[in-house]
Amino acid sequence: MKQKTFQQASISATSAPSLHIKELTLSLGGERLFSKISLSIFPGEIVTIMGPSGCGKSSLLAAISGTLERDFSLEGQVLLDELNLINLPPEERHIGMLFQEDLLFPHMSINENLGFGIPAHVKGKRERNTLIIQALNDAGLSKFGNRDPATLSGGQRARIAVLRTLLSQPRALLLDEPFSKLDAELRARFRNFVFRHARANNLPALLVTHDPDDAKSTGGRIIQISDF
Amino acid sequence: MTKPFNSALGVLFSLRTVPVLTLMVFLLPVLAGFLSTVLPAFGYLPVIGQVSFNITAWIQLFDHPALHSALLTSVSSGIIATLLSLILSLSFVAAWQGTNSFEKARQLLAPILAIPHSALAIGLAFFIAPSGWIARAFSPWATGWDRPPDVAIIHDEWGLSLILGLMIKETPYLLLMILAALDQSQAKQRLKLAKTLGYHPVSAWVKGVLPIIYKQIRLPIYAVLAFSLSVVDIALILGPTTPPTLSILVLRWFNDPDLSYRTIAAAGALLQLLVVVSTIFLWWTAEKTISRLSRRWLTNGKRPLAERSVRILSKVSLNSIFILFFGSLLVIVLWSFTRRWRYPDFVPSVWSTQNWNRNIHDLLCSSSSTLIIGLISSFIAVVLVVACLENEKRRGKSAGSGALWLVYLPLMIPQVSFLFGVQVLTIKTAINASWLAIIWSHLLFVLPYVFLSLTDPYRQHDDRYIKVALSMGISPARAFWRIRLPMLLRPLLFALTIGFAVSVAQYLPTLFVGGGRFSTLTTEAVNLSASGNRRIIAVYALLQALLPLLCFAVALALPNIVFRNRRALKGH
Numbered sequence: 148m149k150q151k152t153f154q155q156a157s158i159s160a161t162s163a164p165s166l167h168i169k170e171l172t173l174s175l176g177g178e179r180l181f182s183k184i185s186l187s188i189f190p191g192e193i194v195t196i197m198g199p200s201g202c203g204k205s206s207l208l209a210a211i212s213g214t215l216e217r218d219f220s221l222e223g224q225v226l227l228d229e230l231n232l233i234n235l236p237p238e239e240r241h242i243g244m245l246f247q248e249d250l251l252f253p254h255m256s257i258n259e260n261l262g263f264g265i266p267a268h269v270k271g272k273r274e275r276n277t278l279i280i281q282a283l284n285d286a287g288l289s290k291f292g293n294r295d296p297a298t299l300s301g302g303q304r305a306r307i308a309v310l311r312t313l314l315s316q317p318r319a320l321l322l323d324e325p326f327s328k329l330d331a332e333l334r335a336r337f338r339n340f341v342f343r344h345a346r347a348n349n350l351p352a353l354l355v356t357h358d359p360d361d362a363k364s365t366g367g368r369i370i371q372i373s374d375f
Numbered sequence: 376m377t378k379p380f381n382s383a384l385g386v387l388f389s390l391r392t393v394p395v396l397t398l399m400v401f402l403l404p405v406l407a408g409f410l411s412t413v414l415p416a417f418g419y420l421p422v423i424g425q426v427s428f429n430i431t432a433w434i435q436l437f438d439h440p441a442l443h444s445a446l447l448t449s450v451s452s453g454i455i456a457t458l459l460s461l462i463l464s465l466s467f468v469a470a471w472q473g474t475n476s477f478e479k480a481r482q483l484l485a486p487i488l489a490i491p492h493s494a495l496a497i498g499l500a501f502f503i504a505p506s507g508w509i510a511r512a513f514s515p516w517a518t519g520w521d522r523p524p525d526v527a528i529i530h531d532e533w534g535l536s537l538i539l540g541l542m543i544k545e546t547p548y549l550l551l552m553i554l555a556a557l558d559q560s561q562a563k564q565r566l567k568l569a570k571t572l573g574y575h576p577v578s579a580w581v582k583g584v585l586p587i588i589y590k591q592i593r594l595p596i597y598a599v600l601a602f603s604l605s606v607v608d609i610a611l612i613l614g615p616t617t618p619p620t621l622s623i624l625v626l627r628w629f630n631d632p633d634l635s636y637r638t639i640a641a642a643g644a645l646l647q648l649l650v651v652v653s654t655i656f657l658w659w660t661a662e663k664t665i666s667r668l669s670r671r672w673l674t675n676g677k678r679p680l681a682e683r684s685v686r687i688l689s690k691v692s693l694n695s696i697f698i699l700f701f702g703s704l705l706v707i708v709l710w711s712f713t714r715r716w717r718y719p720d721f722v723p724s725v726w727s728t729q730n731w732n733r734n735i736h737d738l739l740c741s742s743s744s745t746l747i748i749g750l751i752s753s754f755i756a757v758v759l760v761v762a763c764l765e766n767e768k769r770r771g772k773s774a775g776s777g778a779l780w781l782v783y784l785p786l787m788i789p790q791v792s793f794l795f796g797v798q799v800l801t802i803k804t805a806i807n808a809s810w811l812a813i814i815w816s817h818l819l820f821v822l823p824y825v826f827l828s829l830t831d832p833y834r835q836h837d838d839r840y841i842k843v844a845l846s847m848g849i850s851p852a853r854a855f856w857r858i859r860l861p862m863l864l865r866p867l868l869f870a871l872t873i874g875f876a877v878s879v880a881q882y883l884p885t886l887f888v889g890g891g892r893f894s895t896l897t898t899e900a901v902n903l904s905a906s907g908n909r910r911i912i913a914v915y916a917l918l919q920a921l922l923p924l925l926c927f928a929v930a931l932a933l934p935n936i937v938f939r940n941r942r943a944l945k946g947h
Contacts, residue, residue: 237570262674
């Protein structure tokens with residue numbers, strides 16, 4: 148694909164950090180979900196953690212992004228380079244996350260959904276619009292800006308969700324089975340779309356999935372959650 | 376749909392007629408009552424020999440010296456109370472959702488809602504009046520007061536204490552409605568997403584969740600607005616007196632021994648409806664304007680939104696509401712056991728149970744009629760609602776949003792605007808001042824709340840349980856009694872409790888339709904509230920608060936006893 152890939156506005160200014168997970172473990176009601184996980188992911192690298200459903204994969208991502216339910220207790224550290232994130236609220240971690248659902252806001256147009264992602268320090272209507280238009284072009288949806296998200300196909304919505312996350316200028320990317328709801332053909336295309344963007348933005352990315360195809364397609368390290 | 380399912384429909388064919396019956400049960404009296412108010416407003420009132428149509432009543436109404444300011448206080452206190460309750464509940468959810476303080480607050484909501492408005496208003500008056508408990512707590516050491524200062528806190532001309540009284544009840548109600556809306560709308564996920572995009576809690580909630588759930592809380596907000604604009608019992612106890620709010624003015628005219636006041640009262644009742652309808656329209660316009668103006672702001676990318684101040688302000692205000700609530704309740708308990716409590720003592724100097732003993736006969740009478748009316752009307756409401764919902768399940772389609780508007784109708788039309796007409800009707804049909812009439816009149820207000828509380832759990836009940844039973848050869852009726860109802864015991868009891876609490880709180884229906892033959896705890900408490908005899912008022916108010924609370928306790932405990940060996944059906 149020779150399409151120009153959307154890149155974060157400010158990524159070149161700062162060198163991308165690595166994501167380090169140190170001896171991280173979760174327990175629910177005194178029971179550990181998995182053994183201690185230690186893992187470093189370098190900029191532009193995509194690492195996959197595999198495991199059956201219900202093994203705590205999604206909770207692991209929630210722990211890294213800071214959105215863990217309060218019923219869980221957590222041990223261990225999450226760092227972006229030297230910066231320890233574990234005591235920061237999710238909004239201060241700058242870790243982007245893609246969920247199984249696209250979660251586009253139904254009360255906003257496509258443009259507005261993308262604009263929601265752009266940080267406030269990008270000032271001026273013009274500059275913000277430029278970013279939105281770039282993102283739309285990149286998704287191949289340049290005419291869809293004013294559309295209601297509900298009128299788009301699943302694949303189109305998924306691409307917008309990715310770009311909305313990238314526009315928020317995350318420093319790492321977590322993928323919580325974001326391909327599982329798409330049919331086979333769409334799935335392969337969308338996977339490439341996500342991975343291409345993660346690499347182009349030099350982001351450390353962590354994918355959790357139970358699907359071996361998803362894992363293989365990253366071309367990166369694959370770890371079974373039971374291996375830890 | 377499977378075959379046994381369909382043939383069963385034939386057997387239970389009558390079930391199909393229930394929704395229509397239910398609608399008629401409450402729409403007919405409301406509409407007929409409304410019509411019977413319209414006619415006298417335009418001069419048609421055969422009772423006093425007027426059979427020609429004219430607009431004399433309207434001219435008299437608008438010439439009335441008290442009307443102007445009554446209208447003003449009604450509208451201002453109604454809008455301010457609704458607005459403040461809404462802002463407070465929204466900002467508290469935005470700032471505190473998912474925290475421990477939020478869970479604690481959540482548990483307090485149901486008991487607050489169970490307590491009748493009038494009991495709370497009475498307690499609040501005892502609490503914040505110049506001679507109230509707060510003043511006593513600070514006197515004379517801090518204030519130097521040896522006698523209550525001469526300021527009008529209760530019945531103040533601005534309606535401030537009325538607004539406060541409304542807020543204590545309406546904030547928890549709106550909070551509960553917001554929570555219910557959140558459960559249905561992927562709100563948790565969206566909130567998470569907004570946070571991973573860097574949005575702080577309040578702005579994540581206001582920008583990413585509120586616009587989605589607003590649709591679902593719109594009707595409850597309108598109901599609160601309509602209630603606040605036309606409330607009678609709280610306004611009698613806390614509202615301004617000279618002149619009072621519009622609803623009280625209308626009530627006075629209806630009760631005037633001079634029957635010629637009936638036409639002006641009817642015109643006033645219609646004006647009250649007009650006030651409610653136009654204020655709701657105004658609110659709706661404001662909604663549209665705000666939603667249009669805020670589009671740019673939604674996507675300006677600003678991550679924090681006055682996070683700290685919203686967090687602190689919302690918590691302080693909500694805690695103040697809780698303190699006012701519990702203080703009001705406690706001071707009622709104290710007064711009900713007081714023999715002698717001099718100003719500015721902090722607690723009574725002589726205690727006794729004589730307030731209870733001396734009135735035991737009247738207390739038992741009002742309590743039993745309260746219980747009978749409340750239990751029967753809420754039971755009928757639950758039966759009707761369950762039949763409607765079961766019918767819905769069997770036919771495989773649920774009522775649209777139009778039905779929801781119908782359900783809310785009795786809550787949005789001011790009580791004074793149609794209860795007078797209902798009274799006229801009951802006299803015409805010779806069922807006035809009968810149990811039938813009074814229970815029916817309560818049912819009008821009980822039914823909507825029972826419907827609202829039971830709909831979600833009923834619709835969400837997993838039909839596969841019924842299908843499993845049917846596939847084992849069990850009849851649909853048996854599956855309904857043995858599977859569906861037991862599994863839904865908790866929400867059923869809860870709906871019954873809500874219905875009972877609503878019935879206990881009714882003042883105007885008992886007054887108008889009861890024709891003076893029925894006295895409930897609420898009518899007694901409200902009528903006594905002007906007397907100034909705090910000890911007696913407190914006894915009635917306390918009983919009035921206790922009955923629904925007891926009912927709630929039973930509704931919470933019973934399923935835990937029944938299901939003591941069934942972990943999946945136990946509460947928390």
